[in-house]
Amino acid sequence: MDRIPVGILGATGTVGQRFAQLLADHPWFEVTALAASDQSVGKRYIDARQWLLPTPIPKGVRDLVVQPVEPPLDARLVFSALPWNIAGPVEERFAAAGYAVCSNAASHRLERDVPLLIPEVNADHAALIEKQRERHQGRGFIVTNANCSSTQLVLALKPLHDRFGLRKVAVITMQAISGAGYPGIAALDILDNIIPFIAGEEEKMQREPLKMLGRLNDGAVSDASFILSAQCNRVPVRDGHTECVSVEFEKKASPEEVMEALESFQPSADIAHLPSTPAPPIIVHCDPDRPQPVRDRDAGHGMAVTVGRVRPCPLFDVKFVVLGHNTVRGAAGGAIHNAELLVLQKWVS
Ligand code: NAP
Numbered sequence: 054m055d056r057i058p059v060g061i062l063g064a065t066g067t068v069g070q071r072f073a074q075l076l077a078d079h080p081w082f083e084v085t086a087l088a089a090s091d092q093s094v095g096k097r098y099i100d101a102r103q104w105l106l107p108t109p110i111p112k113g114v115r116d117l118v119v120q121p122v123e124p125p126l127d128a129r130l131v132f133s134a135l136p137w138n139i140a141g142p143v144e145e146r147f148a149a150a151g152y153a154v155c156s157n158a159a160s161h162r163l164e165r166d167v168p169l170l171i172p173e174v175n176a177d178h179a180a181l182i183e184k185q186r187e188r189h190q191g192r193g194f195i196v197t198n199a200n201c202s203s204t205q206l207v208l209a210l211k212p213l214h215d216r217f218g219l220r221k222v223a224v225i226t227m228q229a230i231s232g233a234g235y236p237g238i239a240a241l242d243i244l245d246n247i248i249p250f251i252a253g254e255e256e257k258m259q260r261e262p263l264k265m266l267g268r269l270n271d272g273a274v275s276d277a278s279f280i281l282s283a284q285c286n287r288v289p290v291r292d293g294h295t296e297c298v299s300v301e302f303e304k305k306a307s308p309e310e311v312m313e314a315l316e317s318f319q320p321s322a323d324i325a326h327l328p329s330t331p332a333p334p335i336i337v338h339c340d341p342d343r344p345q346p347v348r349d350r351d352a353g354h355g356m357a358v359t360v361g362r363v364r365p366c367p368l369f370d371v372k373f374v375v376l377g378h379n380t381v382r383g384a385a386g387g388a389i390h391n392a393e394l395l396v397l398q399k400w401v402s
Contacts, residue, residue: 060086201383218303293350355381
């Protein structure tokens with residue numbers, strides 16, 4: 054099939070560059086437009102900002118000229134990697150102009166008619182697009198992916214919620230520096246240090262998983278009803294968020310049953326065939342010292358999450374550690390995966 058022309062809003066940032074990297078050889082999408090702030094507009098992509106990734110800047114984008122983050126752009130779908138305080142109205146304008154918008158930003162995630170998607174978890178929530186199109190009175194719409202720490206947590210919780218029912222979840226995160234964008238946190242603040250605060254992160258983690266694990270009824274999502282408590286920390290790791298999770302179930306489950314539920318989790322066959330779906334989506338480790346960011350963040354090309362240390366919890370039922378790549382599964386890779394779902398479900402063609 055002809056590749057679908059796509060644009061990247063916020064193309065020069067940490068997540069924007071990851072989009073450019075992951076889309077370079079994508080079988081369904083071709084990057085035809087890049088957009089960023091006034092300081093980058095008019096420059097060739099290669100000259101606009103320092104390229105941060107270890108792979109070379111893709112040939113297909115290096116000479117594209119950066120444009121303003123306003124429609125029209127030569128694309129049918131745009132990926133948004135804009136800061137949340139910019140993204141809200143910009144994404145609305147693209148949707149109103151008829152574009153499909155796949156956003157990483159927090160601005161629209163909790164709106165009632167905006168899907169917050171992980172293809173293996175809640176592909177049916179994409180049906181909210183129908184409601185949104187009534188509002189936009191056109192073909193455009195916005196879908197979102199969750200913040201980087203919620204995504205990997207929800208992937209691990211999904212099979213457990215389906216099998217045993219979640220009652221309480223307590224999570225403590227150790228989040229990588231790249232999650233703060235570029236240049237992000239000053240080296241003198243994070244080297245040899247842990248920062249026990251990430252603005253707005255605990256609030257997002259306590260809301261977004263409930264929407265993603267909620268049920269779609271009559272064109273609206275009813276949030277899942279379990280209690281979730283999050284404590285978020287920034288740690289001196291470059292990429293990969295690690296989370297220590299304790300879970301209480303409706304139906305008692307042993308650590309062995311939890312491991313079996315995680316290992317046997319499979320998406321439906323059509324989701325499994327999307328280009329970015331990892332096989333398996335959840336990797337379970339039995340080694341006592343895994344997962345670790347350096348060893349496990351690239352599992353499944355950064356799209357798989359790794360769970361380890363599944364063991365009894367004296368406070369709740371079971372506790373474990375989950376790790377995922379924050380700028381791949383937790384950001385650009387997750388948004389591309391959502392765009393593939395939109396093609397599969399024929400919202401985009
Ligand atoms: P970043 O490195 O700071 O990049 C921000 C991008 O937005 C740059 O391309 C920048 O362009 C552009 N931009 C900034 N202000 C703008 C303005 N006024 N008008 C137009 N463009 C503007 O940030 P990031 O880490 O990539 O994060 C991007 C978004 O993804 C945020 O909403 C963030 O919360 C979300 N997210 C990030 C992660 C992660 O792990 N980093 C994970 C999940 C979600 P210039 O270069 O021209 O300034």
